Amino acid sequence: MLTRGTCRGEGWWHGKFRGCGYRLTLGREAILDILSKSEGHLSAEDIYMKIHPKYPNVGLTTVYRTLDVLSGLGMVYKLDFGDGRSRYEFAEGPKGAHHHHHLVCTQCNKVIDYTDFIDDEVELLNQTEKGLGQKYKFKITNHLIQFYGLCEECSGKK
Amino acid sequence: MLTRGTCRGEGWWHGKFRGCGYRLTLGREAILDILSKSEGHLSAEDIYMKIHPKYPNVGLTTVYRTLDVLSGLGMVYKLDFGDGRSRYEFAEGPKGAHHHHHLVCTQCNKVIDYTDFIDDEVELLNQTEKGLGQKYKFKITNHLIQFYGLCEECSGKK
DNA sequence: CTGTAAATGAAAATGATTTTCATTAAGAGA
């Protein structure tokens, strides 16, 4: 993962990029644009496909590279749902309005975002985070919570 | 993932295998044996290496296949710490004595198992699990909690 | 406007995991 110092300050991304010594390019804008508009969990190729019609000269390689930068900056979460490819979602921050956790079907890989119990969870997590951070001298920046099981359809199929 | 029906009953693995229609083979025993003895997070190749001296005729392919079966049976957890290969650990069950969660360094990929806050976490998770299960009609069988950040060393390096 | 280092695309390389296929062996039933 690419990281230049610790660049997690606030401010919108024009500044965020520049502030961290990154250059602002068309490809990066395109990718951020798609990511901030799309709901859901996009793979690198998904993003490439969505961008391609409008920006045919942004390659898949650049998508990967940009996603790496973005997740290094904390602007994007890189997720793994066990289907062999990484998924990315725009980060709104763990306290942000749309923060959610995932419910993953181990059979069909369907993913449901839920926010229902987030408040209690986040409260507990913050505590835990603090405790862990102290005990293990970790600078915790993020967390991942996923529940696994069978979705309605798949558990029907037995 | 290979699954034959829902085979998550109790009992030790000789029976568990047979009960689910799987055959008990040398390779599978070897893999279970290593997994149950080793602490930590082994990759398929780690396991292959550990087994090889004693069972030189168990191939890497079989290791992958067996791990797939085992994780289908819920006897092994398949984990992803972001270093490009899957890691496996013997499952003691979410309520088992050694259940733990993970603290992952995003820089060097070091992983710390912690059990410190498990009790509170597990309690909340059980509630959440129940609520989510009902609302989304999911049969939840497992959960994953990981905190990400920089370990002491890596945050030292700035 | 210019120089320099960062960013890029295309193609090749990588590397974990999966598939193929011919062979072996587990274990149910005789």
Add this chain to the structure above:
DNA sequence: TCTCTTAATGAAAATCATTTTCATTTACAG
């Protein structure tokens, strides 16, 4: 115990997401 069916296996090849290489382009500081 012997036989037969089918699951399990190893080796090699295939797959496929991601990374690297390298020559070229481009952002942007000065």
